[in-house]
Amino acid sequence: MAAIDIGSNAARLLITEVVQEPNGSTRFNKLNLVRVPLRLGFDVFETLTISEKKVDHIVSTLKAYRLLMDVYGVEHFMACATSAMRDASNSNAIIEKVKAETGITISVISGDQEASFIYENHIAENLDKDHSYLYIDVGGGSTELTFFNDNQLIFKESFNIGTIRLLKKQVPDTRWDEMKEFVKNKTKGFKEITCIGSGGNINKVFSLSKKKDGKPLPFELLKDYHKELSSFSVEERMKLYNLREDRADVIVPALSIYVSVMRWSDSKEIYVPKIGLADGLIHILHEKVKGRRAKQ
Template identity: 65%
Template sequence: MKLAAIDIGSNAARLLITDVFLDKKKQPEFIKSNLVRVPLRLGFDVFETGEISATRESHLIETMKAYRSLLNAYEVKHLKACATSAMRDASNADRILKKVKKETGIEIEVISGDIEAALIYETHIAEGLEKDILYVYIDVGGGSTELTFFLNGQIVFKQSFNIGTIRLLKQQVAETLWESMKETIKTQVKGAKKVMAIGSGGNINKVFSLSKRKEGKALSLALLRDYYKEMSSLSLQERMSAYKMREDRADVIIPALLIYVNVLKWAGANEILIPKIGLADGLIHALYDEVIRSL
């Protein structure tokens, strides 16, 4: 079975195409066939002007047309497409999404921050985690950060905050919002024996790659602080050169690190695991469940 997910975030749009097989125990196994990322950067318009500009609208349409061609080439029958923070805030979102549907046949659902956080659970990330440890899953995007708390394989709390990398670059995150996040985290971790963080998003994946750690090894809070301090001391061009990063990664990685450092600090977590999964993976798992239920 071939499944695909499209995640239209505030910084980039991703198309994930996945093959699903049943293993010997009749359990689904998800194998990534292709992942395409286009830096549309919708948030740069929306968080400043409240709408998506004609130029970025055109880029979005062209990207969706390209994705449609890939979906046809891979003979994908089942697709789930969602948009997050920037599209939630854009005053012209409805018109643009109708145009995408008309020109490509792709229907995009704008999901709430809570649904975005809940979709992380669809990846079955909670299965196999250690008992009696409170895990805080941190998904940092361009427009928002989703926090999901797991204990003994169950979600105990989830919340979305309008603190994202692009909003921070645009200096559009009030101190009161940081305080709200801080108080929420401190309330949730109160009484926990041990807290461990799990991170997702392109920025933390890039930091993990830079660290040269082996798969499955955690990154320390101290290391994240070191990267934040080191990268902040460089200009954008210097960062791109020193770390071999594209511009659309080099500018948002610093605010992303700030978010991760703050969340770990407030949660009392000294380490963060990077399983290299994200919203698109959650969408694939949710889509698989929907397809199976319809059979």
């Protein structure tokens, strides 16, 4: 199975082997994860359209992904696009072009769907029941928040605050205020909140921290990283932390979002299970295929 996630900063292809265990459980083995920094948000959040050059890059990337899926013998796949394609005035034309040239159908999903799909990884279900859990997924164009208490969904919400929008100064103070009020009001009165972070930037910070997998990052450490990384230029970050340019420029605005949401929800730590939208899509696809087989 494969999932393609076309985000505002990068497009990812995740190829996964789904194994049914004798005890009835399902194991998902990641076979390959490919990331291409298309950076669609840099066009869209300024001009509301995706340039011809970027359209060519999308088509070339998806042609390459199609070939990779063929080599791996992928039978089932899903392709979804998020914030940049939601905002682009020419997204329908791009979807038609991609379909004609690659055979891949792209679905542009809403922020609400994006929040739901990320939760499909069910990470919180494996954690203790003494806390409430707030998923924070930070992308180039939007941030998705999903909140659980006693395994019950309390809310899921999408905000047009993302790393590329922040770099492009496209996020007014009123939008920050709206998210702040929402988080403070909607998380009040619940059990102590633990956060679960997804997105390439929090994954990179987790790697830099040298923490063991499964261990959370304390809020204070995240604040320290934000302060430290903010003190360097993009070029210095690339050199000092061995970051690609397309990570070095967005990591600071990403941390500002994680730190803000954690502060507003009074959360002391964040788990980083290294999952994202593509992982959620694999779970959804698996359920769909299982459902089709059951009907046959």
